Amino acid sequence: MPGVEPQHRSESLALTALALEELGGAVGGIGKIHRAVSDRVFSGVRLGVGPPVVPIKQLHDVISGAIYAAVGGSATAGGSVAGYLLARSHAEPVRPSETARGAVLLAILQGLRGDTLEAERSPLATPMAIRVGGRAVAPERAELAAEFPNATDRVVVFLHGLVESEYAWRLGGRPTYGERLAEDLGGTPVDIRYNTGRHISENGESLSGLLAELVANWPVEVKQIALVGHSMGGLVARSACHRAERAGEYWVRRVHHIVCLGSPHYGAPLEQVVHYASAALHVLPETRPIGRLLRRRSAGIRDLRRGSLVDEDWRDRNADALLAAAASEVPLLAGAVHCFVSAGIIASPRNPLGALLGDGLVLAPSASGRRGSKRIGFRDEDGAHLPSAHHFTLLNHDTVYEYLRGWLSGPTILPN
Numbered sequence: 001m002p003g004v005e006p007q008h009r010s011e012s013l014a015l016t017a018l019a020l021e022e023l024g025g026a027v028g029g030i031g032k033i034h035r036a037v038s039d040r041v042f043s044g045v046r047l048g049v050g051p052p053v054v055p056i057k058q059l060h061d062v063i064s065g066a067i068y069a070a071v072g073g074s075a076t077a078g079g080s081v082a083g084y085l086l087a088r089s090h091a092e093p094v095r096p097s098e099t100a101r102g103a104v105l106l107a108i109l110q111g112l113r114g115d116t117l118e119a120e121r122s123p124l125a126t127p128m129a130i131r132v133g134g135r136a137v138a139p140e141r142a143e144l145a146a147e148f149p150n151a152t153d154r155v156v157v158f159l160h161g162l163v164e165s166e167y168a169w170r171l172g173g174r175p176t177y178g179e180r181l182a183e184d185l186g187g188t189p190v191d192i193r194y195n196t197g198r199h200i201s202e203n204g205e206s207l208s209g210l211l212a213e214l215v216a217n218w219p220v221e222v223k224q225i226a227l228v229g230h231s232m233g234g235l236v237a238r239s240a241c242h243r244a245e246r247a248g249e250y251w252v253r254r255v256h257h258i259v260c261l262g263s264p265h266y267g268a269p270l271e272q273v274v275h276y277a278s279a280a281l282h283v284l285p286e287t288r289p290i291g292r293l294l295r296r297r298s299a300g301i302r303d304l305r306r307g308s309l310v311d312e313d314w315r316d317r318n319a320d321a322l323l324a325a326a327a328s329e330v331p332l333l334a335g336a337v338h339c340f341v342s343a344g345i346i347a348s349p350r351n352p353l354g355a356l357l358g359d360g361l362v363l364a365p366s367a368s369g370r371r372g373s374k375r376i377g378f379r380d381e382d383g384a385h386l387p388s389a390h391h392f393t394l395l396n397h398d399t400v401y402e403y404l405r406g407w408l409s410g411p412t413i414l415p416n
Contacts, residue, residue, distance in 0.1 A: 097126050098134040103165040107196070111163030114197015115299040128194035128206040130214070131166050136193075139213035153223040154187040156408070157211070159194070161231030161262075162300060164395075166191035168230070171396040177228065177404055184405055187226070190214070196232055197298030201311045204239025208249060211240065215251040226257040226408055230395055231362065232304065234263030234340075239309040241333040252333065257408055259339045261394040264307050264362045266371040267327075271305040279322050295320055307366070332377045339382045339407045341400055342367035343389040359391040382407070 096102025109124060110117065117125035129136040132147045144151070158178055160168045169176040169191070178189025192210070194203050215222045227237040237258055244252035278295050302319055306327035313327050332338050342364040346354035358364055368383055369376035384403045386393065394400055 100134065100167050103134060103167055103193070107165040108163045111196045111298065111300065113296070113298055114195040115199070116197070118195060118198060125195055126193070128192065128203060128210055130210070131191050131193045139210060139217055141217040141219070144214070144217055145219045148188060148219060150188070151219040152186055152188045153220050154185070155190055155214070155218070155222055155224070156181055156187040156226045156228060157190045157192060159192050159207070159227065159229040159233030159236055161233050162196045162304070164196070164230070166193050168395050171392060174396050176396065177401055180401055181405065181408065185409055187408065194236070197300045199299045199311070199314055200232065200235050200303045200309055201239050201313070203236045204243055204309065207236055207240035208244045211251045212249055215254065222254050224256045225251065225254045226259065227255060228259045228261070228404065229263060230261045231263055231391065232300065234260030235265070235307060235309055238330060238332070241336070242309060242330050245333060255333060255336050257337050257339065258333060259404060259407060260367070261341050261400065262343055262359055262362050262367050262391050263340070264304055264366045265369045265376055266366040266374070267306045268304045268362050268366070270361060271301055275305055276322070279320065337382060337407065338378055339403070340368055340378050341384045341386060341394060341403060343386040343391060343394055345388070345390055347388040359389065361391040
């Protein structure tokens with residue numbers, strides 16, 4: 001599997017190069033804001049003073065332009081030097097991507113710019129892979145047998161959300177859902193890490209291919225698969241199943257549960273606000289650099305505006321168009337039980353703030369697959385709501401685990 005072969009370029013130096021290049025770009029953006037503001041100021045002064053202000057403005061523009069060019073150019077050049085060193089360097093003994101802190105940093109970078117990193121073939125754009133102890137595991141029979149010596153015929157696949165890695169499931173330092181399910185139900189947890197800056201449909205395609213290989217090479221015959229996704233992870237799971245079902249893939253017939261924890265099936269309000277804000281900021285020259293910065297957000301983030309699961313939602317479309325066509329309606333996987341958990345910062349359902357804030361990132365109707373009169377098909381008895389909790393609480397919480405264990409053990413058993 002190409003994605004898990006040793007990389008010839010250093011992740012550490014790639015991080016250094018990216019930081020310096022971004023600094024250069026930030027300086028350039030500040031310079032453009034400065035220029036736009038000074039143009040307005042000098043225009044006002046000229047109305048009162050007249051032509052004598054022109055040489056002063058020209059001198060100001062030359063000096064300030066030279067300063068910003070020197071600072072930004074130095075940072076960019078530093079990035080180029082780091083890139084040269086990167087190409088000549090040897091791979092470090094332990095890559096940042098294989099450590100908990102490094103994985104967190106890379107997850108944030110990928111969430112924000114993962115699509116660009118992948119297009120540039122950066123070593124920071126790590127491909128989707130099974131992870132054990134931070135290391136990527138090839139879905140080959142010998143390696144899977146070595147890494148999962150106690151593999152069972154029940155596989156529980158965990159998919160993290162935007163700007164997260166598989167370490168996110170360890171929130172609070174408690175045992176993960178997967179570890180607890182292995183002990184209580186005998187399921188084998190499999191953690192997946194992926195580049196959340198890619199389109200959700202692209203990650204869905206990668207997940208489908210990865211699970212096909214996993215099922216074909218698993219140490220024992222796979223009889224049941226459960227997919228558990230937090231936030232974007234739930235959407236990636238649905239996208240993969242939809243693609244696999246249409247293609248007649250074998251692995252998808254083994255999926256018996258799909259559990260979405262705080263997944264924005266009908267979009268996330270924060271991305272919706274950013275989309276319109278970037279358009280508004282693009283109008284004036286003083287704020288245009290900020291608008292451009294917001295428009296650099298990744299394809300994965302943009303997909304969260306409407307909960308887009310398929311290629312048709314973004315291919316050959318203007319991502320910055322103020323009004324976009326509605327996202328495609330993607331049906332739930334036939335034959336599988338679909339469960340969801342939403343959360344709310346406000347404890348009381350009667351408090352109107354609860355409807356506005358949701359869990360801080362996703363509103364309860366979107367997490368439960370509802371928008372006005374539209375429904376994606378979740379049954380009420382297969383859903384739950386966690387009050388006085390935020391979006392990331394869903395990653396590791398005793399009540400959520402009780403729901404999860406009840407659903408995956410067979411008949412739905414809800415905690416009191």
